[in-house]
Structures are given as structure tokens and as C-alpha cells.
Amino acid sequence: MRAAGDSTRGVADLVLRGGVVRTMTEQDPATAIALRGGRIAAIGTDREVLALAGPATGTIELAGRAVLPGINDAHLHATWLGALWPRTLFGSGSGDPRNPLRTNEQRRAAILRAGDLLASLGITSYTEPGLGPGEDAGPTGAFGSPVVAQYRELAAEGLLKARVTVLSLYGELDGRSSLPDVLAGLESDRASADPRWLRFAGIKIFADGIPPMRSACTKCGYADGSSAGLLVDGIDDADREHNLTRMIVAAHRAGLQVGVHATGDRSIEVVLNAVELAGVGHGADLGHYIIHGDMASSEQLRRMAELGVGLDVQPGIALCTGEQVDAVLGAGAAAESWRLGEALEFGVRMCVTSDAPVLSPDWRRQIAAADEWLGPAEDPRQRTAQLLRCCTVEPARQDGAASWKGVLAPGMAADLCVLAADPLAVAPAELPDVEVDLTVVDGRIVHDRTGIG
Ligand SMILES: [Zn+2]
Known part of the structure; x- marks a missing residue:
């Protein structure tokens, strides 16, 4: 024993x-x-x-x-999920996908509702990837500073049913951000009465959009001749790259974790360069990670493994949007994207996540989707074990909490x-x-x- x-x-x-x-x-x-x-x-x-x-x-x-071990969804918008469920963006259900949360009572109810839903799925930890002033005027009411205030209240009242990690957002959701706003945001108060229940780990940055919308920042352009730059403010491409790099380096030096939404191979490259630069002389492992990472190349995945940069993937999105990706980037582009098999093989710190309410928060379906995307397994048992790690062990590491959650062992x-x-x-x-x-x-x-x- x-x-x-x-x-x-x-x-x-x-x-x-x-x-x-x-x-x-x-x-x-x-x-x-x-x-x-x-x-x-x-x-x-x-x-x-x-x-x-x-x-x-x-x-x-x-x-x-x-x-x-309790399941940990490393990328899940619980407040928005609580407002929309049973509607998901890629699923069925009717109603306005924005379904705005206007009052604190509504926000509180949405978080509690998500808590019940997630508990019914065995989810005991999740990351709210982007809450903060950047969305105070946002259309959903599910990402602004008042949501943070509700989380603080619910944590203090002992009413959270899952442990919550928050990445702060100083720009717009799926939109622009400015270097001065992010630098000012790094100074914000991140104290928490009990970080095991509510922890403010760092910041979320949107580097680009998504391939189906032709807003992913790619090395090659799109089939229609268009191209997309970074979402970070700047006077030209070089300035935008410089500003994104400065955001990441500054957050790292402030001891904060950075999660960057990056789907195009060009934006991923900028993020990896920035993390490498940030680490020089400041070697602390803060668990920086790329969110989505659709177009990460083999070489970029190897670099991620070497640098210890994590990857939060949503296999269900690959299944849902593969055809659209081929349509905008050219035939075969989807098959070149979402190289989940290589990520596992190279030892990338990969979390399988739902991005709910984009997809259902049901992690079992995400594991099945990953399996479908990967194709027939030589050893299905080993694959299930590997994918379960991506919902338990790896997210705990992303949370900086591998010493006390993510596996079952005495003292955990x-x-x-x-x-x-x-x-x-x-x-x-x-x-x-x-x-x-x-x-x-x-x-x-x-x-x-x-x-x-
Ligand atoms: Zn998301």
C-alpha cells in the first residue's frame, strides 16, 4: 500500500x-x-x-x-458555457450565441450552472482562458472584469465545484490588443485567498484568428490570394511581431504564465521565438503554452517539446473544420494541420481541451475525436492512456500544480x-x-x- x-x-x-x-x-x-x-x-x-x-x-x-484523477479541462470558457448550454457553437441548440450576461446575478448563475454541468462530467479543474478588462465592453458579458469578481465571491463562499485557473485578458476576445494595455495589466493584483481553488496564473494574448476565417497568420497566404497579420497593434507586420514579443517577454519576466491563441504557422513561430528569448537568463518554467496551434509544423512541434511550451488542442474542431481549412488554404492543408500524433511522439506537453462552449465540454468526446483524427491505433489501450494524460497530468502541469493534482497518489x-x-x-x-x-x-x-x- x-x-x-x-x-x-x-x-x-x-x-x-x-x-x-x-x-x-x-x-x-x-x-x-x-x-x-x-x-x-x-x-x-x-x-x-x-x-x-x-x-x-x-x-x-x-x-x-x-x-x-479528476478531469482538468485546460481551456474552457465556463461562464460563457453556463450562459449558453445546451447550445454550443459547433453543435445544436438555438438562441443568440452571445446571450449577453448583463447583471452580476446572471454571471453568478452562469458560473454555478457550468459548475453543475462540469461536475456531472467528472471535471474538477478548468482554465478560464481570458477574463479581464479587455472584454468589459464585450458583447457576451461573459469575459469582463465583473466575471472575475463573481469568481472571487464564489470561491470565498466555497461554492465552486471545480478548481479554476484564470488567464487575464487585456485586449479584446478574438481581437486586438495593445502593448501599453498589456504592460499595465501585468501590474494587476493577482492575489487569491486560496490559489488551490482560484488562481490568477498569467495572461491570455490573441496572436491571430482562425484558418477558416482566413485570419490565421500564416507563412503562405490563402488560396484566394489574401493573407492575415497578427492581431496585436502595430504600424506594420514587423512592429506587430515586435509588440507581441515584448508582451510575452514582459509577462515572463513578471513571473506570469502566458497562453497565446495562435493558429497560423507564422504566429506560432513568433510565439516560440519570444518564449525562447524570454527564457534566456530567466530560466523559470512558467508553463507558457500555445492555444489551438492548428498549423504547427513538425519542426515547430519539436521546438515546443524542447522549449517546454505546451499545446492546448481541440480535436473536435479539427473534425468540424477540416473541410473549410482545405477550402481556404488549399487541398491537403487540413491533413498538414493538427499533427497530434507527432505532438505526442515528440513529447509536447499537450492538453486535450473542449474550448466549450465552442464544443461540448464532454472530455470523453474530445478523446474519441482525437482518436478519430489520429486514425487507427496499433495499441488502442495505450492511446487511451496517453489521451487521458492530456486531460489530467498535462493540464495539472499547465496549472503549475503537478506537485498536488493530476495523478492519484498519497498526499495529492x-x-x-x-x-x-x-x-x-x-x-x-x-x-x-x-x-x-x-x-x-x-x-x-x-x-x-x-x-x-
Ligand atoms: Zn477558447
């Missing part, structure tokens, strides 16, 4: 036994897990773990269910996703049919589909 150092002195709050515990570590799967005080107290056989049970300990019979956060069946026993395409039966955050049950808790 593996137990936390002080485990012999305490009785477990909750024991889950009789299942398959997928720790996402090198350790073999165990059958039982004990939780205490919001942390994992022990993992082992039923017999070993039940030794920590006392009269007040709750016991859950897993009956063959699988326990995973008691954040669990309990599935009706072992995900490694089904093909990735079948994963969406495996129910999420129980979700535990910080040792607290926040979703119990079948009443086992």
Missing part, C-alpha cells in the same frame, strides 16, 4: 473500494483509495485501504467502477472522476458511452449519478 506520511495517525473520511484505480502514474492499478481532509490518504488493495476505515468513515462500493488532492467502467478496457471511440458515476473535489462528492455515495 502507498499511504501519506501521517496516514497511520488518522482515520479516513471516505474509502472507495472494489474497483480499478487508474493512478496515471507508473504504479500498477490498485482496487481501493482512501481520502482524508481533502487529500488522498492511501491507495492499495481493499484490505490495505480498509485498515484506515473507522466508525465515521464513509465507504463506497465501486463494484468494478474505475477511479481516475482528493479530486476524483469515477467511471462506470475501466476506460482502458474500451476502445477510445466507445469512451463517450462510459458514464461518469461520481465526481469528488477536495474530498467532497459533487456529483453522484447512481447514488453510490
Whole structure:
């Protein structure tokens, strides 16, 4: 049995036994897990773990269910999702996609609604990638500073059902930003009463748009002869590149994480150059990452692996927009984009994310989409394991939290996703049919589909 150092002195709050515990570590799967005080107290056989049970300990019979680390969606617009759901941008559902949130009550309700939805999916952590003054006048009301205020209130009241990482936004969503605004924003207050629940990690920058809209900043132009530059303000291309570089370097030197929306191979190049420059003489690993990265080339993916730059991908977007990408960039362009297999092979820190409400927040569908995009696997089990890492281990690293969440081990956060069946026993395409039966955050049950808790 593996137990936390002080485990012999305490009785477990909750024991889950009789299942398959997928720790996402090198350790073999165990059958039982004990939780205490919001942390994992022990993992082992039923017999070993039940030794920590006392009269007040709750016991859950897993009956063959699988326990995973809580799922972490590294790129998910929860407030906007809460306003729109069940509508998604690429899915069905009617109504205005902006559905503006006008009041603080509406924003609070949207965050809470998303919290319930995400808990039902086993999601225990997520990143809100871009909240701040840049969107105070935005059309949705789901990204401005008042949303940050609501998160602070809900965290203080203990009402969040998932741990939240926030990237601050000092420009417009999918739009322009200016160097002075970003530099001023770096000085903002990022304190949090409890960073394990709400953490202000750094900044979000939009480098460019997206290929289907011909707004991705690419090395080659589009089939119709058009081309697109960076979204960052500047008098010409060189000035825009310089300003984006300065934003990234300045944030790094301020000790902040940078997540850059970059889809074109040219914008990706600028970001990688900037991260490399920022790291010279200031080697701290702040977990900078590229969001989407559609057109990242093989060479760029190798550089990302070397530099430790992460990649947040949405395989469902590749499936939905591949044809449009071929139409605007030329036949075969989609197949050259979203090189997820190479990213995995080269060891890029890749997170599989939903970008909800662009796609459904259901991570099981994202894993199935990744599998479909990658094509037939030699070893489906190994692929599922690899993709599950992209929803647990890698996002924890992106959060700068690998020391306390993302895997199941004694002392780690008691954040669990309990599935009706072992995900490694089904093909990735079948994963969406495996129910999420129980979700535990910080040792607290926040979703119990079948009443086992
Ligand atoms: Zn997004």
C-alpha cells in the first residue's frame, strides 16, 4: 500500500473500494483509495485501504467502477458555457450565441450552472482562458472584469465545484490588443485567498484568428490570394511581431504564465521565438503554452517539446473544420494541420481541451475525436492512456500544480472522476458511452449519478 506520511495517525473520511484505480502514474492499478481532509490518504488493495476505515468513515462500493484523477479541462470558457448550454457553437441548440450576461446575478448563475454541468462530467479543474478588462465592453458579458469578481465571491463562499485557473485578458476576445494595455495589466493584483481553488496564473494574448476565417497568420497566404497579420497593434507586420514579443517577454519576466491563441504557422513561430528569448537568463518554467496551434509544423512541434511550451488542442474542431481549412488554404492543408500524433511522439506537453462552449465540454468526446483524427491505433489501450494524460497530468502541469493534482497518489488532492467502467478496457471511440458515476473535489462528492455515495 502507498499511504501519506501521517496516514497511520488518522482515520479516513471516505474509502472507495472494489474497483480499478487508474493512478496515471507508473504504479500498477490498485482496487481501493482512501481520502482524508481533502487529500488522498492511501491507495492499495481493499484490505490495505480498509485498515484506515473507522466508525465515521464513509465507504463506497465501486463494484468494478474505475477511479481516475479528476478531469482538468485546460481551456474552457465556463461562464460563457453556463450562459449558453445546451447550445454550443459547433453543435445544436438555438438562441443568440452571445446571450449577453448583463447583471452580476446572471454571471453568478452562469458560473454555478457550468459548475453543475462540469461536475456531472467528472471535471474538477478548468482554465478560464481570458477574463479581464479587455472584454468589459464585450458583447457576451461573459469575459469582463465583473466575471472575475463573481469568481472571487464564489470561491470565498466555497461554492465552486471545480478548481479554476484564470488567464487575464487585456485586449479584446478574438481581437486586438495593445502593448501599453498589456504592460499595465501585468501590474494587476493577482492575489487569491486560496490559489488551490482560484488562481490568477498569467495572461491570455490573441496572436491571430482562425484558418477558416482566413485570419490565421500564416507563412503562405490563402488560396484566394489574401493573407492575415497578427492581431496585436502595430504600424506594420514587423512592429506587430515586435509588440507581441515584448508582451510575452514582459509577462515572463513578471513571473506570469502566458497562453497565446495562435493558429497560423507564422504566429506560432513568433510565439516560440519570444518564449525562447524570454527564457534566456530567466530560466523559470512558467508553463507558457500555445492555444489551438492548428498549423504547427513538425519542426515547430519539436521546438515546443524542447522549449517546454505546451499545446492546448481541440480535436473536435479539427473534425468540424477540416473541410473549410482545405477550402481556404488549399487541398491537403487540413491533413498538414493538427499533427497530434507527432505532438505526442515528440513529447509536447499537450492538453486535450473542449474550448466549450465552442464544443461540448464532454472530455470523453474530445478523446474519441482525437482518436478519430489520429486514425487507427496499433495499441488502442495505450492511446487511451496517453489521451487521458492530456486531460489530467498535462493540464495539472499547465496549472503549475503537478506537485498536488493530476495523478492519484498519497498526499495529492482528493479530486476524483469515477467511471462506470475501466476506460482502458474500451476502445477510445466507445469512451463517450462510459458514464461518469461520481465526481469528488477536495474530498467532497459533487456529483453522484447512481447514488453510490
Ligand atoms: Zn477558447
